[in-house]
Amino acid sequence: MNTTWQVLGGFLVRDIAAFALFALEVYFIWRVVVPAAIRLAYRHSVSHHQFERFDGSEGAGSNDLQYLATTYDCRRNDLIVSVRAPDALYWGIGVYGGYLRVLEGGHHNNRSVNIDPEGYFHMRLTLAPNQEGDCLDCRESPQGLLIFRILCAREDIKLPQVRVVPQGQPLLDVALTP
Amino acid sequence: MIPEMPTELSSFLYSVLVQAAIFAVIFVIACVLYLLYVVTALWFIPYPRWREATLHSYLPLMALARWGRFRWKHPDCFYWVLPVRFDKGDVVVQGIPTEALYWNFTYYIWTELNSSISSENIKLDPDGGFTVCFGKGSPKGGNFIPVRQSARFGVLYYRLYEPAHVFPNYLPRVTVGGREISPGGTL
Numbered sequence: 001m002n003t004t005w006q007v008l009g010g011f012l013v014r015d016i017a018a019f020a021l022f023a024l025e026v027y028f029i030w031r032v033v034v035p036a037a038i039r040l041a042y043r044h045s046v047s048h049h050q051f052e053r054f055d056g057s058e059g060a061g062s063n064d065l066q067y068l069a070t071t072y073d074c075r076r077n078d079l080i081v082s083v084r085a086p087d088a089l090y091w092g093i094g095v096y097g098g099y100l101r102v103l104e105g106g107h108h109n110n111r112s113v114n115i116d117p118e119g120y121f122h123m124r125l126t127l128a129p130n131q132e133g134d135c136l137d138c139r140e141s142p143q144g145l146l147i148f149r150i151l152c153a154r155e156d157i158k159l160p161q162v163r164v165v166p167q168g169q170p171l172l173d174v175a176l177t178p
Numbered sequence: 179m180i181p182e183m184p185t186e187l188s189s190f191l192y193s194v195l196v197q198a199a200i201f202a203v204i205f206v207i208a209c210v211l212y213l214l215y216v217v218t219a220l221w222f223i224p225y226p227r228w229r230e231a232t233l234h235s236y237l238p239l240m241a242l243a244r245w246g247r248f249r250w251k252h253p254d255c256f257y258w259v260l261p262v263r264f265d266k267g268d269v270v271v272q273g274i275p276t277e278a279l280y281w282n283f284t285y286y287i288w289t290e291l292n293s294s295i296s297s298e299n300i301k302l303d304p305d306g307g308f309t310v311c312f313g314k315g316s317p318k319g320g321n322f323i324p325v326r327q328s329a330r331f332g333v334l335y336y337r338l339y340e341p342a343h344v345f346p347n348y349l350p351r352v353t354v355g356g357r358e359i360s361p362g363g364t365l
Contacts, residue, residue, distance in 0.1 A: 064298070092254050109254055
């Protein structure tokens with residue numbers, strides 16, 4: 001009897017340890033390997049801190065939409081994206097993390113941004129989103145993809161300008177109008 | 179001099195590693211079985227229904243493509259999808275306009291860009307409804323979306339921007355080669 005319990009106990013300890021190791025592997029793959037692989041994949045096709053146009057043919061896009069995208073990294077600095085607000089039925093700008101899903105607090109659209117008297121809007125990508133102006137919260141993923149989508153544009157869309165600024169630098173101190 | 183690990187401990191660690199590897203293999207097999215289940219469910223259910231593409235996980239090939247390239251769902255857009263076959267005849271979509279800022283119909287085989295018809299350019303029937311035809315031949319009707327000649331399987335996309343409700347107020351009826359595959363109606 002005593003031996004049976006010893007054998008069963010040994011199996012139990014071994015299985016619990018093995019399952020913990022397996023769970024750790026899965027967690028590591030999901031939290032580290034998958035986002036890194038996805039970042040690596042789109043880093044090869046999307047410019048860093050510089051918007052490019054995409055026709056949507058690689059992502060089940062729509063021909064009524066224009067897609068402008070860049071990768072971002074705001075681990076040490078804030079980014080300020082400036083562009084003239086497009087004349088369009090709808091537009092939105094958002095940050096997408098390691099799983100290519102939009103981040104919490106990381107999306108604005110034509111109804112939610114402030115547009116200055118010259119017709120521009122300025123969006124700050126930051127790890128400290130409680131600042132003046134419009135911010136995209138990147139705390140969940142300090143590196144990722146920034147996508148600007150314009151639906152049914154009525155004019156040619158210019159590429160937004162991306163500026164790297166020190167964290168927390170007030171908008172007024174940044175030369176805003178491109 | 180490196181001290182030797184006690185034999186009992188090393189054999190225990192070895193057995194733990196083997197067991198963890200077995201768990202990993204079981205996990206991979208379960209994932210493969212799940213993918214097979216999804217593929218089977220997708221193509222062999224006799225009457226598929228519109229479903230919301232919350233995570234684009236309805237089509238494993240498309241999901242895999244998006245993991246490797248672009249895979250996302252935008253927070254301001256709703257996608258309703260319906261798997262169809264394009265080799266069984268024209269795909270005809272009949273419905274009524276839904277309350278949204280914008281909506282459109284298109285199709286995908288993979289993640290390519292195809293023609294679409296939207297609320298901005300659709301031609302409505304006299305009764306206020308619409309009929310959209312996806313086909314490989316010459317255009318039929320005012321709302322015709324040409325489908326690639328090589329297309330066999332695909333997914334219809336009903337894309338809605340800023341809908342007035344959480345769900346479309348009416349999902350359209352879909353027929354393939356005259357056979358109804360989704361009856362349409364309210365949710």
